[in-house]
Every structure is written in structure tokens, then in C-alpha cells.
Amino acid sequence: MTSDSVITLAHGSGGLDSENLMQTVFARHFQNDILARLEDAATLDLREALPGGAMPQKLAVSTDSFVVEPLVFPGGDIGKLAICGTVNDVLMSGAAPKYLTCGFIIEAGLSISLLDSICASLADAAREAGVVIVCGDTKVIEGKTQNGGLMINTSGIGVFDPEGAAAFPPIPAGLVPGDSLIVSGALGDHHAAILSARMGIENEIQSDCALLTPVVTALAAAGISVHAMRDITRGGLATVLNELAAASSVTIELAEGAAPVQPAVKALCGLLGLDPLYMGNEGKMVFAVAASDETAALASVRATEIGRETAVIGRVLLREKTETLLAPRVFMRTSIGGTRRIDALYGEGLPRIC
Amino acid sequence: MTSDSVITLAHGSGGLDSENLMQTVFARHFQNDILARLEDAATLDLREALPGGAMPQKLAVSTDSFVVEPLVFPGGDIGKLAICGTVNDVLMSGAAPKYLTCGFIIEAGLSISLLDSICASLADAAREAGVVIVCGDTKVIEGKTQNGGLMINTSGIGVFDPEGAAAFPPIPAGLVPGDSLIVSGALGDHHAAILSARMGIENEIQSDCALLTPVVTALAAAGISVHAMRDITRGGLATVLNELAAASSVTIELAEGAAPVQPAVKALCGLLGLDPLYMGNEGKMVFAVAASDETAALASVRATEIGRETAVIGRVLLREKTETLLAPRVFMRTSIGGTRRIDALYGEGLPRIC
Numbered sequence: 001m002t003s004d005s006v007i008t009l010a011h012g013s014g015g016l017d018s019e020n021l022m023q024t025v026f027a028r029h030f031q032n033d034i035l036a037r038l039e040d041a042a043t044l045d046l047r048e049a050l051p052g053g054a055m056p057q058k059l060a061v062s063t064d065s066f067v068v069e070p071l072v073f074p075g076g077d078i079g080k081l082a083i084c085g086t087v088n089d090v091l092m093s094g095a096a097p098k099y100l101t102c103g104f105i106i107e108a109g110l111s112i113s114l115l116d117s118i119c120a121s122l123a124d125a126a127r128e129a130g131v132v133i134v135c136g137d138t139k140v141i142e143g144k145t146q147n148g149g150l151m152i153n154t155s156g157i158g159v160f161d162p163e164g165a166a167a168f169p170p171i172p173a174g175l176v177p178g179d180s181l182i183v184s185g186a187l188g189d190h191h192a193a194i195l196s197a198r199m200g201i202e203n204e205i206q207s208d209c210a211l212l213t214p215v216v217t218a219l220a221a222a223g224i225s226v227h228a229m230r231d232i233t234r235g236g237l238a239t240v241l242n243e244l245a246a247a248s249s250v251t252i253e254l255a256e257g258a259a260p261v262q263p264a265v266k267a268l269c270g271l272l273g274l275d276p277l278y279m280g281n282e283g284k285m286v287f288a289v290a291a292s293d294e295t296a297a298l299a300s301v302r303a304t305e306i307g308r309e310t311a312v313i314g315r316v317l318l319r320e321k322t323e324t325l326l327a328p329r330v331f332m333r334t335s336i337g338g339t340r341r342i343d344a345l346y347g348e349g350l351p352r353i354c
Numbered sequence: 355m356t357s358d359s360v361i362t363l364a365h366g367s368g369g370l371d372s373e374n375l376m377q378t379v380f381a382r383h384f385q386n387d388i389l390a391r392l393e394d395a396a397t398l399d400l401r402e403a404l405p406g407g408a409m410p411q412k413l414a415v416s417t418d419s420f421v422v423e424p425l426v427f428p429g430g431d432i433g434k435l436a437i438c439g440t441v442n443d444v445l446m447s448g449a450a451p452k453y454l455t456c457g458f459i460i461e462a463g464l465s466i467s468l469l470d471s472i473c474a475s476l477a478d479a480a481r482e483a484g485v486v487i488v489c490g491d492t493k494v495i496e497g498k499t500q501n502g503g504l505m506i507n508t509s510g511i512g513v514f515d516p517e518g519a520a521a522f523p524p525i526p527a528g529l530v531p532g533d534s535l536i537v538s539g540a541l542g543d544h545h546a547a548i549l550s551a552r553m554g555i556e557n558e559i560q561s562d563c564a565l566l567t568p569v570v571t572a573l574a575a576a577g578i579s580v581h582a583m584r585d586i587t588r589g590g591l592a593t594v595l596n597e598l599a600a601a602s603s604v605t606i607e608l609a610e611g612a613a614p615v616q617p618a619v620k621a622l623c624g625l626l627g628l629d630p631l632y633m634g635n636e637g638k639m640v641f642a643v644a645a646s647d648e649t650a651a652l653a654s655v656r657a658t659e660i661g662r663e664t665a666v667i668g669r670v671l672l673r674e675k676t677e678t679l680l681a682p683r684v685f686m687r688t689s690i691g692g693t694r695r696i697d698a699l700y701g702e703g704l705p706r707i708c
């Protein structure tokens with residue numbers, strides 16, 4: 001198999017060509033004891049899942065398919081994204097991400113050296129996250145273009161420590177009136193990076209594609225009681241906040257201009273008429289803490305590399321029983337004292353950002 | 355949303371259109387307590403995973419992406435297939451399938467009523483298998499054709515009962531010289547059904563797409579010690595047997611004509627020059643038992659609806675240390691007393707059968 005080889009339908013046959021691809025690409029990057037057994041299903045020993053041999057009583061499970069185009073973008077590629085996206089989802093439930101499955105759907109024509117570099121990036125991110133890829137699957141389909149393409153599904157399993165040291169409440173319905181809402185950094189970077197790449201606009205914008213492990217770990221280490229947390233992906237902060245507010249039956253007030261946005265992202269949004277509140281990130285989260293924990297939470301997250309721009313963006317209000325269904329769940333208090341309704345994303349957004 | 359609506363890119367935005375699709379299609383078919391919480395990750399309580407409250411110490415995990423074309427075929431559809439394929443993989447490890455994740459990648463243009471009927475079929479098969487769909491994900495991509503398309507990833511989690519009542523050895527390296535090899539029914543049905551549909555050949559062939567639960571349950575109930583078992587999918591029986599023989603360092607002898615093949619499948623193979631040994635099934639398995647257990651194993655599996663044509667197809671031989679690497683791992687003893695080498699599938703096979 002030479003470096004300019006491409007994937008053909010035979011690589012998806014289940015026969016010797018599949019075996020060959022497995023050995024020369026996948027096994028080389030993903031080698032571990034569990035995967036090496038090459039069973040139809042991987043066997044996980046829960047007695048080895050937690051340090052000290054405690055048995056987890058609960059698991060967190062998440063699944064995500066990644067269809068981003070282009071496959072490689074400023075700040076990352078689909079391999080890194082496939083790990084960060086699913087690991088972050090598991091993290092948001094309060095569990096420690098531990099095992100991952102990985103399903104590749106490859107369009108014939110994909111360069112094997114590109115596949116190889118994406119697998120290297122995926123394996124690096126998995127190591128950084130401390131997760132083990134326990135089983136995989138590869139299918140090859142006819143390509144839309146001669147250059148092929150790639151989609152990746154990852155499903156993640158996390159363990160809740162029964163000692164509870166690292167565990168946050170695993171329900172999104174945890175917002176309490178009076179809570180402070182905090183974002184872990186600037187909005188819209190990933191979305192803006194993909195959009196720029198797709199439109200051929202040259203700028204300095206990089207995707208923020210990253211593991212949220214340091215942020216969650218910092219909050220846990222500081223002993224902060226997090227009332228709810230969610231990563232900000234498709235649909236943007238506005239959509240996430242609407243879902244959180246609905247689940248908790250509260251109203252959310254945002255302060256205009258409080259959420260950080262990189263100057264280059266702001267410029268792109270101005271040019272294209274986009275609102276960063278509706279743009280997806282891949283390495284940012286929003287979380288709620290009691291107002292009395294706000295200062296400690298900010299300090300602990302700002303001490304992390306990816307959380308330096310952490311900022312308070314608003315607060316949780318009581319939703320009066322007398323409020324109509326049409327009253328906004330999320331609104332922004334503008335600088336001149338007015339209010340602006342912030343609904344969930346309606347319509348298309350930018351497809352294939354993750 | 356009317357019945358002739360089609361999927362658009364907006365359904366993959368993560369905004370209100372996504373939410374709408376979730377409520378009108380997915381939630382309707384897949385409703386359950388775990389999914390209803392709509393978290394980023396589902397929480398599974400292992401204390402409820404086994405009857406009687408015993409805690410599983412080991413899990414089996416498997417992942418599979420389904421890209422079959424056409425989406426609906428004689429004997430099933432991609433929804434049923436996505437359950438059977440992954441559940442069967444978990445079953446083959448000796449674990450009881452319990453939880454499933456489900457990732458949909460939809461090509462814009464897909465009819466929503468077709469998606470709905472596929473989800474109904476998927477949900478039916480999940481109920482029959484006794485598995486709960488605990489989390490899902492939907493992405494929409496640009497379609498290759500106006501009619502759209504659909505790919506589904508399912509990842510399955512099974513639990514090993516520490517009491518061991520239902521557990522089989524979870525390693526493929528269990529073949530012992532002298533073992534009898536048994537297939538649970540006729541070869542090639544699924545492959546032949548897809549091939550016929552794709553080539554526009556009219557015949558009576560139906561896919562054998564089915565859960566293998568009754569076969570595994572029957573063997574366990576009869577107290578048979580199964581040395582190894584594998585479902586027969588891509589690459590066919592020949593490829594599966596080569597993998598099993600290599601893992602166990604044994605040689606396998608097949609008896610010519612012993613593996614059942616439906617007359618219509620045999621006719622199609624004759625017409626197209628195909629060998630049923632290399633054709634995929636989606637509801638058949640091969641397993642090995644001690645020769646002394648052969649009669650009891652045959653009787654117990656033949657008593658199931660899907661195992662009526664169960665047949666002994668060969669036996670396991672000692673692989674002499676003096677045999678060269680080039681000596682076949684699997685060979686067929688022909689009716690006139692000769693031998694024929696049976697290698698693993700080489701080359702393309704038929705793509706997109708699963």
C-alpha cells in the first residue's frame with residue numbers, strides 16, 4: 001500500500017483488503033489490549049474502570065456522527081473532532097469518559113495518507129482524553145466526488161465514580177433562580193472557521209475544537225457545585241440556553257456584550273450578517289453555579305489553558321407561573337436598558353460543521 | 355409536517371427543525387424513560403441491568419454502521435438490519451444485549467414517511483431483541499441524488515451475567531481439534547436478496563435478516579458448551595472460518611454440499627458465477643461444539659423458527675506444527691475424495707449489503 005493509494009470499495013468487503021487496511025492504518029494508530037482481541041464485540045472489565053477497584057454503578061453513554069466538511073480545517077480535523085465531541089458530551093453528564101467505539105464510513109477515492117493522518121489525530125486526542133477505543137467498524141460507499149470523503153461515528157461510555165468525587169448532577173434541569181451563567185470562552189470559533197474554509201475566506205480564525213476535560217476537572221477540584229453544564233455545539237449558545245431554561249422552567253437573562261467573541265469572528269459575523277449566539281463551538285461550555293460560587297468558579301476555570309476568557313454572561317430568573325407560554329425563555333438586557341428576545345435557532349444554520 | 359415532506363438540511367441544524375423531527379418521528383418510535391431525559395449523554399443504572407439486581411462485572415460493546423442500498427429490501431430494511439447486526443455481534447460474545455445507541459446520517463431529500471417506516475421497523479426489532487435505545491444523534495448531509503439516502507450507526511452494550519448462566523466463552527480462539535462445526539441455516543440469503551434488488555432480478559429470495567437470540571438462547575437452555583460462535587456477515591462463511599481457524603491455530607475441514615443453500619440462491623449463484631461460501635448473511639451463525647454435543651446442539655437449534663435448517667458442515671482438525679504457513683487453514687473435502695482450498699474473501703464482494 002503506497003502513500004498515494006486511495007480507498008476502494010474492496011476495502012469495505014470484509015475480506016483480505018479490509019484486513020489489510022485494518023492492519024496498515026487502524027491497528028497501527030489504535031492498538032490496545034481490548035481492541036487487539038479482534039472480537040465481534042469488545043469485552044470491558046468494570047472492575048478495572050475506576051482507580052482503586054471500586055465498581056461503577058452507573059454509566060453515561062453518548063453517540064455522535066461527524067460529517068464535517070472540509071475534513072481538515074484550521075485548528076483541527078474530523079478525527080480530533082470525533083473524539084472531542086463525544087468525550088465532551090460524556091463529560092457534561094458528570095461522568096469520567098473511559099471507552100469509545102469508532103465507526104468509519106469512507107467514500108471510495110479517499111486518500112489513504114489523509115485517512116492515516118486523521119486516524120493519527122483521532123488517536124492523539126483519545127490519548128489526551130484518557131479514553132480507550134475498544135471497537136470499530138469500517139464501511140466503504142461510492143463517493144460523491146473522485147476525492148472521496150469520510151464520516152465518523154463515535155459512541156462514548158463514561159463511568160460515574162460511586163465515591164462521587166468527580167460527579168456533577170447528570171440532569172439538565174438543575175438551574176436555580178439566582179444562579180450565575182458562565183461560558184468557558186469565546187463564541188463561534190469553530191463555526192466561523194468552517195464557514196471561512198468553505199467560502200474560501202482567508203483569515204486567522206481557528207476552530208476551538210478541544211477537550212473540555214481541563215475545565216470540568218478544575219471546577220471539580222475547586223469543589224464548585226455545578227447546577228447544570230452543557231457544551232455549546234450545533235445551534236449555538238442561544239439554543240442550548242433555551243433548552244436548559246425549558247428543562248428547568250426558569251427564565252434566563254443575558255447581559256449584552258458579556259459573552260466573549262474573538263475580533264476576527266466578530267468581523268466575519270458583521271460581514272455575513274451572522275449572530276455569534278447561534279454559532280457552534282466545539283470546545284466551549286456554559287454552566288450554572290450559585291451566585292456565591294461565581295468568583296471561585298471564574299478563578300478556577302480561568303487558570304486553565306482553554307478557559308482564560310471565561311466570563312459571566314447572565315443569570316437565572318424565576319419564571320412566574322403567570323407568564324404566558326409566549327414569554328421568552330431567554331432574553332438579552334441591552335446596554336440601553338431594553339430587552340431582546342433570544343429564541344432557539346430556527347432554520348438551517350450552517351450544515352456539516354460537526 | 356405532511357406525509358410527503360422530505361428531509362432538508364435544516365433538520366440537521368440542531369435548532370427548531372431538528373427538535374421538530376425529533377418529536378414527530380424519533381421520539382414517537384423510540385420513547386423510553388432513559389431517552390426521554392434528553393441529556394447530552396444517557397445515564398444507565400447497572401443495578402437495573404440484570405434480573406435480581408446482580409451487578410454485571412463485565413460489558414460487551416460493539417459498533418456497526420449500516421449503509422445498505424436499497425434501504426428497503428425483500429425480508430427487511432435498514433432499520434431492522436441496524437438492530438439485528440449489532441445485537442447479533444453482542445450476542446456472539448456471550449453477553450445479553452441490553453442498551454443501544456443510534457446515529458442517523460440522512461441525505462437531504464429523503465422522504466419523511468420512509469424515514470418514519472424505517473424507524474418503526476428499527477423500534478420493533480429493538481423491542482423483540484429486548485434492547486433499549488438510550489441515546490441518538492441525527493446529521494443531515496447533501497444528498498447524492500434527489501431522493502436522499504440514509505446511513506445508521508448502532509453501538510450496542512451487553513452485560514455478562516456474573517452467575518454465568520447465559521455466558522459463552524467470549525473469545526474466538528476456542529476451536530478444539532475434533533469439534534463439530536454447525537451453521538444455523540442456509541447461506542447467502544441476505545447477499546442474494548440485495549444483489550437481486552440492485553440488479554433488478556425478480557425472484558423469491560428474501561433476506562434472512564434476523565436476531566440470533568433464539569439460537570443462542572436454545573443452546574444455553576440445552577446446556578451446550580459452545581467453543582466458539584460467530585455470525586456470518588460480510589465476507590461470508592469462508593472468511594469467518596479462516597479467521598476462527600487462524601485465531602485457534604487449527605485447520606478446518608468442510609464437507610462438500612453440507613452447508614444448506616436455498617434453491618433460488620443456488621440458481622442465482624449459478625447464473626452469476628458466485629459462491630455462497632463468500633456471500634453475507636444477516637441472521638445466520640456458525641458455531642463449534644465438542645463432537646459429543648453435536649446431536650443435542652442440532653436438536654436444540656432445529657427447534658427454533660430460524661434454525662430449522664441447522665446442519666453440521668465440517669470439523670476441526672489438529673494443525674500440525676510441521677504444516678507450512680501456506681497450507682490452507684480451511685479446506686473442503688469434495689464428494690469424489692479430493693480437497694479444495696477455501697481462502698478468505700479477496701477483493702470486492704458486493705458493497706453496501708449491510
